[in-house]
Amino acid sequence: MIQVSEVSLEYDTPHGKVLAVDKASFSAAESEFVCLVGPSGCGKTTLLNMIAGFFAPTAGEIRVAGRAVSGQGLDRGIVFQDFAQLFPWRTALGNVAFGLEMKGMAKAEREKIALEQLRLVKLEKFAGAHPHHLSGGMQQRVAIARALAYNPGVLLMDEPFAALDALTREEMQRLLAEVWRATRKTIVYVTHNVAEAVYLADRVVVMTPHPGRVRAILKVGLPRPRDPLSVEFLEQQKSLIAHLTRQEEET
């Protein structure tokens, strides 16, 4: 579904060229959940933004569903970390319906679909609420529904739950796992939270900073739904942390 091949990004700063991403390669199969994990500065968000088409790599190629990515497209939905991503002047329903509106779908039809999407994230009761009346977790759920509404094959998520409190975050992770099982989207999910990656991912792409490189790709073979307190879960977590710390010693 997604092929990232030898992708590099170099940009100019007043202090010279900086290599943000260096020959990163990974892939995501249809309906696969892939997490990009690494410390700040490892280029994971930059890589996600390039898959989203916000800017182009300076070298290498990104393909989604066989087609080379150039610019933004309706085949990819995106959810950011910042709650402010929602349009404050639109209700939850109006936000979710935005993409369908851009497609030119009639009002009644797009609102019907938008309501279904809100039901998927358990927010159908808040369809008429403006974002500032919703909690952070609810706003992120609206953002997920909005990114899914126009039915893209791929969902790109940039630390969507990082700004939430720990309890809400766990609840959101469970909900996302459900949504993913129900919709069978291909998801690329950026996080620096190891437990989150082990809970959600089929495979974890471990990245190292300065320059951003793919260090390892690990398979999480645990059955779902996963129990974060099980011995197997903690072992997976330990091995992922080992990969992350080992690279720190080397740099």
Added chain:
Amino acid sequence: MKSVLSVGIFLALYEAVARSGWFAPALVPQLSIVFSTLWTSLSDGTMGRHALNTLFRVFSGLALAAATGLVLGFLMARYRAAERFFLPLVSALMPIPSLAWAPVFILWFGLGNTATILVVFYAATFPMVINTWTGARAVNPLWLRAAGAMGANGGAMFWKVVVPGASPFIITGLRLAFQRAWIAVVGAEMLAASAFGLGWVIFDAKEFLNADVMLASLAVIGAIGFVFERLVFGSLERATVLRWGMVRSVKA
């Protein structure tokens, strides 16, 4: 309630000065006289006609200013060339008091509505330009990214994201523009209006030492300005940016 109290105290102080005998009663008339003049002019329709003339001028000028300000402001925010061209012009023209143009406009267009409306237009345009320009640049880039990812471009991006995103600034711009327009129209009418208009009434009353007429007109000017500021722009704000949580109301 508190605003009624502060107005009441102010009026009582005025009445005390008027009754003190320090000034000629023709120059500082008692409130009863001002109110009866106000009542007469309101009931026989003359004050209403003056006010309508003034309102027509102010809203013609304001409408022109809003249209110009919105177009220029958005162009300047979107295109570097427009910004480079218009910003120095705005900076150079903005500090000139709009009333200073009144004699020039009178020379070009004669006494009457055209010159008055142009003065109003001049006064109201700059807050609209500056606020629209700033508002469009202050639109959260995340909204643009999210909208772009959902297929918005060109017209849809402008009307459905940039305009509502800039609306707190635009509404404030309208408010400032109305204030400046309302101040400018009274001055412009004194100089450029040939008959009718609240400013013209005051200026005309000076010739006949009619202090009561002047004060009655001032009260009407203040009242109309207050109503528009509080009711019209206040409710516009409550219906939009306040309801959307894009600006906050202060809790008591």
